[in-house]
Amino acid sequence: MxxxxxxxxxxxxxxxxxxxxxxxxxxxxxxxxxxxxxxxxxxxxxGVKTAVSRKPTSTPSSSAGKGIQKTIGPIIFGFVRYRYAETQDFVHRDEIAQHLLDHPEASAFLQQAYAQTDQKMTFEHYVGNQVDWLSANMEDPSRSEFNDLSEKGEMADGKKGFRPRAW
Structure with missing residues (x-):
């Protein structure tokens, strides 16, 4: 080797x-x-000697989701504010997912989280699901610390879009 x-x-x-x-x-x-x-x-x-280990037990989805939310949430909402300032329009869910893939910190964090899954979907699909998870939990005050920062709407293709909440 x-x-x-x-x-x-x-x-x-x-x-x-x-x-x-x-x-x-x-x-x-x-x-x-x-x-x-x-x-x-x-x-x-x-030539690496590794100990045999079991896959870590999965954490409940809400706590895993909150960990992901705390890391990528600020990145997502910063991007939404930036894009909205440029376009004055909702930012499409797919554009947000692509930003996370292009963002070094978010991508590295999500690769770690993805590596702990069964990897039944592509990494890109997984990242899109994280945007969807955050979207689904925005209105639940017990689950999202960002619910007052952004609002969502439906785009022409049926997917979600986001913009900053009016102050």
Whole structure:
């Protein structure tokens, strides 16, 4: 095994560099959960000795959703405010999902969360579902800390759009 070999996980490429996994494009070490997955799948090829572990028990969806909401919620609402200021129109759910995919912090966080799922859908679909989850929980004051920041409406294609709530 050479350090030039590339290994794929969730659509991203990684290299083993002596004692750590690195993103093949950015040369940045991925989050711990990604490194664990790489060790589990490819560790035997690069000489990593891993302990056998079970997949973590899943947390209730509301607490998992709140963790995701606390991380990506401010990113989403910042983007909605920015785009609304440019267009004076609702920001489409798909545009928000694409912004999360393009946003380094949000994408890295969501890749960690996605790695802990059964991965029955693509990562892109998973990210869109996170936008939908936040949308579905915006009006429930016990579940969303952002319900007073944004309002939603239905777009022409039946999907949701968002804009800042009038002050």
């Amino acid at each position: 050479t350090e030039k070999e590339v290994f794929e996980l969730n659509g991203r490429s990684y290299r083993w560099s002596g004692d750590v996994w690195l993103d093949a494009q950015t040369y940045v070490s991925p989050p711990g959960v990604i490194q664990q997955e790489l060790n589990g799948r490819y560790g035997h090829l690069v």
